Amino acid sequence: MVALVVAVSAVAVLGAVASAAVAAEAVAEEEHPVAGKWLKWLDLDSVHGWWLRRKHFHAGFMKEITEQIRLSEETHHHGELVVAIEAAMPSHVKSSAERALEVFGRLRVWDTPHNTGVLLYIALDRHKIEIVADKGLKAAEHEWKAICAGLELRFSEDQYQEGLTEAVIGLEAILAQYCGQEAGENGPNFLPDAPVML
Numbered sequence: 171m172v173a174l175v176v177a178v179s180a181v182a183v184l185g186a187v188a189s190a191a192v193a194a195e196a197v198a199e200e201e202h203p204v205a206g207k208w209l210k211w212l213d214l215d216s217v218h219g220w221w222l223r224r225k226h227f228h229a230g231f232m233k234e235i236t237e238q239i240r241l242s243e244e245t246h247h248h249g250e251l252v253v254a255i256e257a258a259m260p261s262h263v264k265s266s267a268e269r270a271l272e273v274f275g276r277l278r279v280w281d282t283p284h285n286t287g288v289l290l291y292i293a294l295d296r297h298k299i300e301i302v303a304d305k306g307l308k309a310a311e312h313e314w315k316a317i318c319a320g321l322e323l324r325f326s327e328d329q330y331q332e333g334l335t336e337a338v339i340g341l342e343a344i345l346a347q348y349c350g351q352e353a354g355e356n357g358p359n360f361l362p363d364a365p366v367m368l
Contacts, residue, residue: 222294223257223367226330232365235338239363242342249286249307249345250361252279253338256368258295266291266298273368274302282306282360286349288341290317292334297325301341309344317341 239251254273263269270291274280279287285306292299299321301314317340324333 220257220295222330223255227255227334227365227367231331232367235334236364238335238338239342240359242346243359243363246342246346247286247349248284249288249349250279250282250359251288251290251338251341251345251363252277252361253290253292253334253365254368255292255365256294259293266293266296266300269293270300270302273366277361277366279361280304284349286345287361288345290337290341292321299325307345307348309348313344317344 235253239253243250254277256269256273259266259269263272270289273291274287274289277289279289279302281287282304285304287304288307289302290299291302299318301318303309303314317337320340321333321337324330324336
């Protein structure tokens with residue numbers, strides 16, 4: 171798995187998919203699927219992605235993640251975290267980085283008043299994790315990469331639920347650090363808290 175952290179603006183998102191194609195080719199060269207080449211060769215990676223989604227990301231667990239995100243956004247910060255889990259990436263997409271930028275735009279993660287939206291994108295079939303952070307978040311790149319590394323490790327140990335739970339906690343901590351709110355300050359929720367299943 172390769173983690174790529176990108177800071178974007180609303181203007182950048184509109185042209186990001188086209189411009190990301192060039193950057194995505196470079197990233198694609200670095201991708202090393204955890205499941206191995208045999209799944210891709212047999213065209214079973216998408217089936218594996220759907221199986222992982224059904225096994226680990228069921229409705230009960232998604233409700234727990236939703237509540238965790240809602241509670242943190244209500245009490246600790248004015249950032250917006252969106253989790254998108256895709257069982258099988260579209261075949262026309264060359265890399266997970268390109269797809270993450272596309273999802274960032276389509277889910278309107280960039281459309282928050284303080285530009286503090288963060289997307290955690292997981293492509294199960296390709297075993298890729300991407301974080302796309304809006305320009306209002308000034309966290310260092312190593313902070314985002316630490317989240318991805320921890321999630322990658324948990325996934326490699328077949329601990330998908332534990333990994334996602336820890337990743338959400340870590341991302342919420344970063345949001346609280348860089349866009350925290352005062353006690354009693356509870357702004358509106360601009361993006362859904364429930365993970366998006368693609």
